[in-house]
Amino acid sequence: MLKLNSFRGGIHPPDSKITASKAIEKAKLPASVIILLHQHVGAPCKPLVKEGDEVKAGQKIGDSDSFVSAPVHSSISGVVKGISTQLSPIGSEVQGIIIESDGKEEMEMMDAIDPATATKREILARIREAGIVGLGGEAFPTHVKLSPPEGKEIDTVILNGSECEPCMTSDHRLMLEQPDKVVNGMKAIMKVLEVDRGFMGIEDNKADAIERMRAVVEKEGDGRIKVVPLKTKYPQGAERILIKTILNREIPSGGYSCDIGVIVQNVSTAKAIYDAVYEGIPLIERAVTVTGDVKEPKNLLVRIGTSFHELIEECGGFRGEEGKILNGGPMRGIAQYKDVPVIKSIRCILVLDIEKSRIPEERECTSCGTCIEACPIGLMPTALGKLVRKKRFEDCTDYHILDCVECGSCTYVCPSKIPLVQLITYGKEEINRSKNAC
Amino acid sequence: MPAELIVSHSPHVRSDASIDTIFYAVIIALIPATVCGIYLFGIRALYVILVCISSAMLTEYVAMRLMGEMELSIDDLLHLRLPPPTGVIITGLLLALCLPPNIPLWMAAIGAAFAVAFAKCAFGGLGHNIFNPALVGRAFLMASWPVAMTTWTKPLTYDAITTATPLGLWKMQDIATPYMDLALGNVSGSIGETSAIALLIGGIYLIAKRYIDWRTPLSYIGTVAVLAFVLGQDPIFHILAGGLFLGAFFMATDYVTTPITRKGRIIFGVGAGIIVVVIRLIGGYPEGVCFSILLMNAFTPLIDRHVRPQVYGVKRKSFFVSSANK
Ligand code: SF4
Ligand code: SF4
Numbered sequence: 001m002l003k004l005n006s007f008r009g010g011i012h013p014p015d016s017k018i019t020a021s022k023a024i025e026k027a028k029l030p031a032s033v034i035i036l037l038h039q040h041v042g043a044p045c046k047p048l049v050k051e052g053d054e055v056k057a058g059q060k061i062g063d064s065d066s067f068v069s070a071p072v073h074s075s076i077s078g079v080v081k082g083i084s085t086q087l088s089p090i091g092s093e094v095q096g097i098i099i100e101s102d103g104k105e106e107m108e109m110m111d112a113i114d115p116a117t118a119t120k121r122e123i124l125a126r127i128r129e130a131g132i133v134g135l136g137g138e139a140f141p142t143h144v145k146l147s148p149p150e151g152k153e154i155d156t157v158i159l160n161g162s163e164c165e166p167c168m169t170s171d172h173r174l175m176l177e178q179p180d181k182v183v184n185g186m187k188a189i190m191k192v193l194e195v196d197r198g199f200m201g202i203e204d205n206k207a208d209a210i211e212r213m214r215a216v217v218e219k220e221g222d223g224r225i226k227v228v229p230l231k232t233k234y235p236q237g238a239e240r241i242l243i244k245t246i247l248n249r250e251i252p253s254g255g256y257s258c259d260i261g262v263i264v265q266n267v268s269t270a271k272a273i274y275d276a277v278y279e280g281i282p283l284i285e286r287a288v289t290v291t292g293d294v295k296e297p298k299n300l301l302v303r304i305g306t307s308f309h310e311l312i313e314e315c316g317g318f319r320g321e322e323g324k325i326l327n328g329g330p331m332r333g334i335a336q337y338k339d340v341p342v343i344k345s346i347r348c349i350l351v352l353d354i355e356k357s358r359i360p361e362e363r364e365c366t367s368c369g370t371c372i373e374a375c376p377i378g379l380m381p382t383a384l385g386k387l388v389r390k391k392r393f394e395d396c397t398d399y400h401i402l403d404c405v406e407c408g409s410c411t412y413v414c415p416s417k418i419p420l421v422q423l424i425t426y427g428k429e430e431i432n433r434s435k436n437a438c
Numbered sequence: 439m440p441a442e443l444i445v446s447h448s449p450h451v452r453s454d455a456s457i458d459t460i461f462y463a464v465i466i467a468l469i470p471a472t473v474c475g476i477y478l479f480g481i482r483a484l485y486v487i488l489v490c491i492s493s494a495m496l497t498e499y500v501a502m503r504l505m506g507e508m509e510l511s512i513d514d515l516l517h518l519r520l521p522p523p524t525g526v527i528i529t530g531l532l533l534a535l536c537l538p539p540n541i542p543l544w545m546a547a548i549g550a551a552f553a554v555a556f557a558k559c560a561f562g563g564l565g566h567n568i569f570n571p572a573l574v575g576r577a578f579l580m581a582s583w584p585v586a587m588t589t590w591t592k593p594l595t596y597d598a599i600t601t602a603t604p605l606g607l608w609k610m611q612d613i614a615t616p617y618m619d620l621a622l623g624n625v626s627g628s629i630g631e632t633s634a635i636a637l638l639i640g641g642i643y644l645i646a647k648r649y650i651d652w653r654t655p656l657s658y659i660g661t662v663a664v665l666a667f668v669l670g671q672d673p674i675f676h677i678l679a680g681g682l683f684l685g686a687f688f689m690a691t692d693y694v695t696t697p698i699t700r701k702g703r704i705i706f707g708v709g710a711g712i713i714v715v716v717i718r719l720i721g722g723y724p725e726g727v728c729f730s731i732l733l734m735n736a737f738t739p740l741i742d743r744h745v746r747p748q749v750y751g752v753k754r755k756s757f758f759v760s761s762a763n764k
Contacts, residue, residue: 011453013451013453014451166451240750240751244750250750250751251750251751252751252752253749253750253751253752254751255751322442322443323443323444324443324444324445324446324450325443326448326450328448330448330449330450330451331448331449331450331451332448332449333448333450334448335443335444335445335446335447335448335450336443336445337443337445338443350450352450354444356450356451357444357446357450359444359446360452363457363564364563364564364565364566365565366457366564366565366693366694367565367693367694367698367742368460368693368698369651369693369698369699369700370455372698372699372747373700375747376750377749377750377751378747378748378749378750379747379749380698380699380746380747382698399746400749400752403749403750403751403752408448408449411449411452412449412451412452412453413453413455414452414455415453415455415456415457415459415460416456416457417452417456419447421447421448421449422447425447
């Protein structure tokens with residue numbers, strides 16, 4: 001019997017999913033959007049439009065010749081106001097196309113294709129054309145992930161519905177509200193990969209979603225797909241941990257999931273694939289949880305390119321004195337210092353008041369070992385932190401620093417409030433930089 | 439968008455655990471044994487405890503001032519605004535608990551000062567010491583004033599009738615003490631070591647709170663029991679007599695001076711257990727807990743370097759991970 005439910009280590013932060021019972025609402029149509037030309041891992045896009053051009057919603061406005069890249073589309077109909085350097089919510093500066101709405105909701109769609117008769121190649125081409133990237137946050141172009149290198153035999157697809165990060169509920173709502181689209185998207189993925197075994201992993205704090213997904217899988221009569229309840233524990237949704245939990249397989253250190261025959265996709269990516277394949281809609285909007293210290297937390301269906309500020313305003317604005325605005329949840333979110341537009345991989349905008357934003361005072365490490373027990377990978381965060389501080393990067397490699405998944409569990413639990421994952425991330429960057437320099 | 443936003447690396451939430459809450463919990467866990475000691479050995483025991491704690495706190499304060507680690511203004515001093523000295527209270531208390539109740543108070547004071555100054559502050563303060571400070575203090579007193587350190591009083595008599603400890607009786611005269619007396623603490627010995635039940639209550643509290651790892655006391659006490667049994671001794675007597683419970687729950691579990699990994703803690707416990715039995719059966723002293731832990735403290739850096747958890751996705755190697763460039 002496989003051990004289906006849990007993994008060693010991990011933590012139980014307060015889940016704060018206050019928007020779990022709120023249906024996804026359509027956000028107000030923005031007056032203008034900024035479509036970043038680099039929303040994914042890989043090569044940035046080149047603009048296909050110029051200032052003054054009229055565009056429709058769904059029209060492709062940026063693309064690249066590289067394989068590892070994904071096109072971007074206008075999310076509203078209107079006029080191109082300019083192309084300039086913009087700050088992205090992942091902290092880099094990239095080119096962005098500013099589009100002002102004309103109030104008309106003209107939409108440019110692609111033809112729907114029937115995955116039953118379409119070839120694998122056609123579906124892949126469609127996924128690329130629709131601009132789909134990993135919507136779970138990693139933003140890796142999906143058509144690339146679904147084209148494993150020659151010689152890698154894929155036998156299992158896992159759909160990640162764990163949503164283990166506190167505060168987020170957009171995937172949860174998606175599974176409740178559009179379970180059939182998720183399942184059909186998953187089937188398209190399985191068809192592309194020619195795989196006959198699929199698992200859908202959902203944390204057991206979303207019992208209603210587990211039930212809903214099971215009912216749909218049963219109705220579809222697809223015996224190949226199994227819904228697996230997972231113990232609620234952070235970071236259950238990290239790819240390596242999810243695969244270990246469901247299949248008891250481990251991705252070798254430095255390797256990828258395709259090395260062990262598995263491809264993991266997020267539920268919202270599956271839903272986007274459904275839209276692109278069955279309905280011909282490119283990726284121009286997505287569900288985003290706007291939560292935390294806003295007056296009215298919501299799950300919103302948001303056009304890509306809408307500003308964070310506008311969405312926070314739509315939720316009633318800040319409650320209390322503003323402290324932090326995060327792209328993402330409290331465990332992995334990236335703090336913003338300026339207004340930025342929504343990109344494809346954003347699942348959550350979390351607002352924290354000044355109290356919650358305080359950075360705790362650091363004390364001495366007492367060697368209590370709590371961080372080691374919390375690490376899902378089996379690393380020794382305390383040793384890594386000390387070695388990074390001494391800049392002994394070679395010893396860090398010996399302590400497997402590169403296997404860290406940056407989940408932050410170690411920092412979360414440390415009674416001495418030592419910024420462990422922060423140090424580790426810095427150490428990894430240094431090591432990778434010196435590697436690239438050689 | 440507000441003008442001033444705070445930017446920091448994730449995670450943006452932290453658990454509410456802090457060193458201070460853990461230290462307070464340890465002090466709470468020591469209350470049953472402390473109360474028991476005062477009940478059994480009278481007001482003298484309380485004096486020893488208070489002297490040890492004050493001396494330890496004062497020493498740390500002076501040492502930190504000297505090392506410039508603590509900036510305190512006259513104003514702070516006048517208003518008694520000192521940083522919470524919880525760690526050093528534990529050191530003072532633990533030292534008192536393993537001293538004989540009738541020890542001269544000046545000796546106790548010197549012991550505590552020595553423990554804090556040389557075993558803790560000289561290494562760089564909290565988190566940097568190798569040996570358990572309280573045990574260093576005890577070992578120092580043992581070496582300096584062996585007679586005072588081995589003069590024991592009868593419990594509940596309160597008038598300094600000297601007698602031998604259960605381990606002394608067993609070693610020198612081959613007299614066994616009833617289990618019940620050992621469990622309740624109605625025997626002679628150090629202030630806090632005699633009542634196994636009081637220590638167990640505190641230990642279980644800390645384990646339940648997950649502040650200490652059960653692996654250490656279990657492997658330590660378990661090793662003593664098994665080894666005593668194998669060598670034809672009474673295992674129950676050996677685990678209840680002497681300072682084993684005090685050492686196993688409160689000293690072998692000290693974060694700083696014992697291994698950091700679970701596997702390492704088991705090695706520590708087993709090693710300390712073996713040393714206790716060897717000292718008790720072969721060595722000159724009737725009791726070996728103090729030295730067993732100090733000896734294993736010395737091995738802790740080595741254990742921590744070589745015993746590491748199994749890393750995800752890395753091929754299972756042997757129990758000991760050899761580090762390539764050491
Ligand atoms: S060391 Fe890395 S993988 Fe381990 S808990 Fe810390 S952040 Fe997570
Ligand atoms: S949790 Fe913090 S204090 Fe404890 S060992 Fe890890 S780094 Fe040190």
